Amino acid sequence: MHALSIPTWVIHISSVVEWVAAIWLIWTYGDVSRNHAWWGLSIAMLPALVSAMCACTWHFFDNAASLEWLVTLQASMTVVGNCTQMAAAWWIWRSTSATTTEPKPLSLNVLLPLPVLLLLLPSVFPIAKETLFAASLFPYLGFLWFLTRSKQTPRLALIGFYALLVFVAVTIPAGIYAKTAYGANLADVDWLHGGAESLLTLSNILVVLGFRQGLIDRRSLPASQI
Secondary structure: OOOOOHHHHHHHHHHHHHHHHHHHHHHHHHHHHOOOHHHHHHHHOHHHHHHHHHHHHHHHOOOOHHHOHHHHHHHHHHHHHHHHHHHHHHHHHHHHOOOOOOOOOOOHHHHOHHHHHHHHHHHHOOOOHHHHHHHOHHHHHHHHHHHHHHOOOOHHHHHHHHHHHHHHHHHHHHHHHHHHHHOOOHHHOHHHHHHHHHHHHHHHHHHHHHHHHHHHHHHHOOHHHO
16 A cells, blocks of 8 residues: 555545546436436446546455556556447437437447457457557547547537547557656556546536536526526
8 A cells, every 4th residue: 555655645535536526426417318328328438437546446355466467457447438429429329319319229240249359358369558558549539539529519618539549649658758767667656657547536526516417507597498
């Protein structure tokens, strides 16, 4: 537990709390806006929550080498989460398109095998966790594309989702610097780790504030305009 300083722990814990708050607010937003496709996004965000908990558990045990598999699981769940979020964003986009009056439920026969296959990949093939983290960027870009096209996402929340790309962009050079300057992983260089992670916290805060404002705006509309 002492691998992280108290400020870095605060950043990690607040990121998890903010993500949980975002899940709840998005579910409520779907209820208030009467577009239950948003419920799908709430559910799709759960694998990312599991990913965050894997990271926190590994840090709690001082980044033990024997628990390195948690980092691989974290990376796998990040890929799964970004894929499910992309599918949910597609559903939101379809539900708000001019040619669609009511979104058809996503076929579980199509979606359910995907997380299982992605979770089994590291055990079947020697895929490095770095490769999984890199691969997770592509479905996340798809998620942003569909969410932007839906034109239904509160502006500040959309900025928050895009801000995650800043976190990714900073984490890569920070990891390289940790290796070259300290001969250690980014997670073992506290000030670099905490500084990079603070950008993730900022991204989550923007998402939370965006959907909170979106709920306020929706609730202020006459019932006929919701």
